[in-house]
Amino acid sequence: MELRQLRYFLAVSDTLHYGKAADLLHISEQPLSFQIKKLESELGFKLFERTTRSVALTPAGELLKKKTLEGLRILDKGVEQAGKIASGVTGKLHIGYNSMTLHNILPHLVSEYRNRYSDVEIILSEQNSPELELNLKNEEIDLGIVALYGGEMFDELKYETIFSDPAYIAFPKNHYMKDKKFINLSDLAEEAFLVYSREVRARSYDYLIAHCHAAKFTPNIIQEAETDMALLGLVATGLGVALVPGSFRHLLTDVIDYRMIDEPKINIDVAIVWKVTKDSPMLRNFRDIAKPQASI
DSSP states (O other), X not given: OOHHHHHHHHHHHHHSOHHHHHHHHTSOHHHHHHHHHHXXXXXXXXXXXXXXXXXXXXXXXXXXXXXXXXXXXHHXXXXXXXXXXXXXXXXXXXXXXXXXXXXXXXXXXXXXXXXXXXXXXXXXXXXXXXXXXXXXXXXXXXXXXXXXXXOOOOTTEEEEEEEEEEEEEEEETTOTTTTOSOOBGGGGTTSEEEEEOTTTOHHHHXXXXXXXXXXXXXXXXXXXXXXXXXXXXXXXXXXXXXXXXXXXXXXXXXXEEEEEOOBXXXXXXXXXXXXXXXXXXXXHHHHHHTSOOSOO
């Protein structure tokens, strides 16, 4: 039994006339009649009662028509859904992200993607690097949005920089440097530094150390924090200063002052990352939205 035969059967069952059904199907009456007889033979029962003047469905034919219509509706729906998946407009997209991206690029990207592809289910999970990249390699997530911090990149993954966040120094409110016209990193050589825990965020920690060494000093690290808000909270207590992404400069402004570092210019690049061997229309659609952003 072929799908074509069922469609022929439905055409005859709707018109109850072989000539009219043949016209609708754009075939001649003889091959149509042959295919209906072949279908009845394969099924082992009659679908139509035929006389010289009329065609009528048998009870078996009535039931088969009902079930065939139901089946074709399901099939058509399945084809439609499969087409959407193939074009990336429906499905499930699991995105891992570094927390700092919540304050710059991530909300904009996810909001824009949802506006365009409302039938795609987005699952977001906060992850630190390199855990995030390892999860990409193991195909536990589909896409990552990461702060690079100049760290190691995995050969199996593709990185595409989409945003660059200038580094700022977060000072306790009314710090003596807040009115300084220009701030160089070397000006902070005697300051107490608050940093992310190296155990949790090794790349961020090493990024600060490398820049301080390039500025000819070793930072006096007095406290570590595991989260963004914990780091800023420590700054607010007056314990010390912290190097943070510029997108943080709107946070806790009643207790923290922020200043961009003038020399050297330090930027924290944000990239989308995915497994080279695991691409899909959904990922390509997201990457199109995430083309390099000048500002957020």
